[in-house]
Amino acid sequence: MRLPAAAALAAILAGCGGSHPAPSPTAAPPPLEAHLKEFVLQMKAMDLQVENLQADLGAKKSEPELKARLSRIRKAAEAAAAIPCRDVEAENRDVRHHFDVFLSDLARLEGASWAGEDGAANWRLLGKSCMPCHAAYRPE
Numbered sequence: 001m002r003l004p005a006a007a008a009l010a011a012i013l014a015g016c017g018g019s020h021p022a023p024s025p026t027a028a029p030p031p032l033e034a035h036l037k038e039f040v041l042q043m044k045a046m047d048l049q050v051e052n053l054q055a056d057l058g059a060k061k062s063e064p065e066l067k068a069r070l071s072r073i074r075k076a077a078e079a080a081a082a083i084p085c086r087d088v089e090a091e092n093r094d095v096r097h098h099f100d101v102f103l104s105d106l107a108r109l110e111g112a113s114w115a116g117e118d119g120a121a122n123w124r125l126l127g128k129s130c131m132p133c134h135a136a137y138r139p140e
């Protein structure tokens with residue numbers, strides 16, 4: 001029997017999910033779900049760099065090494081900002097606005113001194129800069 005083209009394509013797409021079996025053998029994940037998954041991956045990357053930065057501060061790493069962490073956070077934030085993770089375009093615009101605010105806070109931290117005590121103070125500011133968007137958008 002010949003599958004209709006759309007069903008065949010859906011079956012092929014469903015087979016691309018790696019080790020996780022798709023919930024339905026014929027349905028590809030809706031784009032929003034895929035976007036959210038990618039968005040969460042970027043968030044996890046940011047979180048890991050914030051944690052690693054704290055460890056680097058504890059280990060008294062050099063300022064260029066500390067700032068390399070900030071660059072990685074910027075890359076992940078820019079990638080996340082490019083993902084339309086809401087189904088309402090006005091909300092996507094609002095999230096992007098939060099990212100603009102975050103990226104300008106981050107730019108300030110990238111330009112600041114991270115030497116000695118400054119590093120710990122800036123690390124706290126970095127953590128705070130994640131919060132306004134989470135307060136508005138992160139589910140409980």
Ligand code: HEC
Pocket residue numbers: 036039040043044046047050073095096098099102126129130131133134137138139
């Ligand atoms: C412009 C908005 C925005 C900014 C800025 C932001 N986040 Fe998020 N973050 C979100 C949203 C929205 C979610 C929830 C995603 C979802 O629907 O599960 C989230 C979720 C997360 C999660 C949970 C991921 C999971 O496992 O489900 C972590 C961890 C996280 N963010 C870390 C950070 C860190 C660290 C920063 C700052 C360096 C940051 N975020 C800045 C919007 C933002």
